[in-house]
Amino acid sequence: MAKRIDVKDLDIYYGSFRAVEGVTMSIEPRSITALIGPSGCGKSTFLRSLNRMHEVIPGARVSGSVLLDGQDLYGAGIDPVSVRRHVGMVFQRPNPFPTMSIYENVVAGMRLNGGRGVRKAEMDGIVEGALQGANLWNEVKDRLDRPGSSLSGGQQQRLCIARAIAVKPDVLLMDEPCSALDPISTLAIEDLMDQLKKDYTIVIVTHNMQQAARVSDRTGFFNIAGTGKPGKLIEMDETSTMFSTPSVQATEDYISGRFG
Amino acid sequence: MTTTTTPTALTSSEVGLNQGRLPRWSTPATIVAVVVLGALATLVLDAPVPLVVGLGVLALLVTLPALAWVVEGRRRANDRMWTVLVTLAFALALLPLLSLVITVTQNGLARFDWDFLTTDMRGVLGEGGGALHAIVGTLIITGLATVISVPIGIMTAVYLVEYGRGRLARAITLLVDVMTGIPSIVAGLFAFALFAIFFGPSVRFGIGGAVALSVLMIPVVVRSVEEMLKLVPNELREASYALGVSQWRTIVRVVLPTAAAGIATGVTLAIARVIGETAPLLIITGSTNILNTDPTDGRMSSLPIFTYYSYTIPGVPPEFGVERAWAAALTLFLIVMLLNLVARVVSRIFGSPTSR
Structure with missing residues (x-):
């Protein structure tokens, strides 16, 4: 659980288009790392490259390396499917499986991977653990057989987090997890992230600078020079430093709202 | 320095919001x-x-x-x-x-009775007789056609939506479009020509009819399933991939169940499309007066053909044959209605999550 990630000289391409250029960063275990930057600057693409989710788009490829506790995710013979079992992901919009109940959604990772041999009692334990880990247990324990889509948006997002942690990943990637939620649900998710960081390495992409300042330990700022140019990591530092005395002018402009 | 003007009440025609009604x-x-x-x-x-x-x-x-x-x-x-x-x-x-x-x-309704549903036409010349052989023939042939078409159709659609890129996918899409336009008599001739190679020109049997109907049914299934799979949000596929689930398992366990209700409807419509086909069956399954439950051997009757012959060659006196033709048409009608009901029930079952 909770491994460190070291990214070295990572370039990400869609076909011949270079979307992200030359990213080098270290992500500490048991911490929250926030990625901020304007739309289209490649931070989501970069996040997806950390569990090879960007490969869903045909023609996507990378050069450089992403080391998970020293093991290169892009090394020869590495199966992207097994990478994603170690590096889980939560998406912008809550996306519980509509054909499954709350219970089935949580164990989806095991069931879909062919976990037929798991005993019912063990499965129940995993469901309770994951839902408690996602701060959702008390709200849904009496209606586990209801469809996942019957929950509110914020609850659905916590269900998705429960689903992601039920497979016990090493790293949790969150792609703007609160942008479709109201402030109260956002607060619930932020509290949850604070608890989860005890056990997981968390990387979050956010457009909400207050959120980055509130929850993260370290912050990375991405930017692009212009349309059609690749996105770059401008600077990365402790969150408190980034938001008080950033070393690059562009970061200060963006954070203080003088961007563009 | 501002000048304030007292707002004067505007008449409705000046505002233009109130119109006659x-x-x-x-x-x-x-x-x-x-x-x-x-x-x-x-x-x-x-x-x-x-x-x-x-x-x-x-x-x-x-x-x-x-x-x-x-x-x-x-x-x-x-x-x-x-x-x-x-x-x-x-x-x-x-x-x-x-x-x-x-x-x-x-x-x-005149002849739609228990007798009609439970007897065949063995030795019947005038009054009486029934369509049992035709009902059974239609159910067997259409059932076999469904068994052939649905897996091929669903797998083709899965390929086109989930895997297909480039030339091969475009070629298949084009072929499916062309297949949609095949006249049904040509499908019958295809099946006849195919089986005549192996069994000679006097070949008549139920599976041949099922193959002919499949030619008509597959493109309909492919098209409808394709549309249904495209409706499944990409976010669900991504959610599944992010749990470390392979693409194949994602398709089988997430994509297909999500689209199940629509697929069931599409399959039913495809069945309804072919169950009334007359021309291809006329060529390859022929017609008979007695019950034949073996699709691998010999002529089989079917409801459309039974209707056709009962009406064109009603026998003497003609009114009994014509009555049987109408009753057979009603039977076919009811079968299709029943299929639609079944599809609704099936999609209802697939549509909601079940807890185990």
């Missing part, structure tokens, strides 16, 4: 007036009915928008005109259907 009863009143005028014209002036109906429709099309134009303005007049047109189009489409249902039911 026709009273709610104006539409039904116009229709009633037109109908009454039409009835009077028919009864008193002895005008021909088609002419009266045509004039009535025209009158509606002119008076309602004209009234609206005067009272409510141009946009509402336009709205009224299109409302009338769309309603007329709907009625025009519904009319043949209603007429069909009523005619088939009226004529078919």
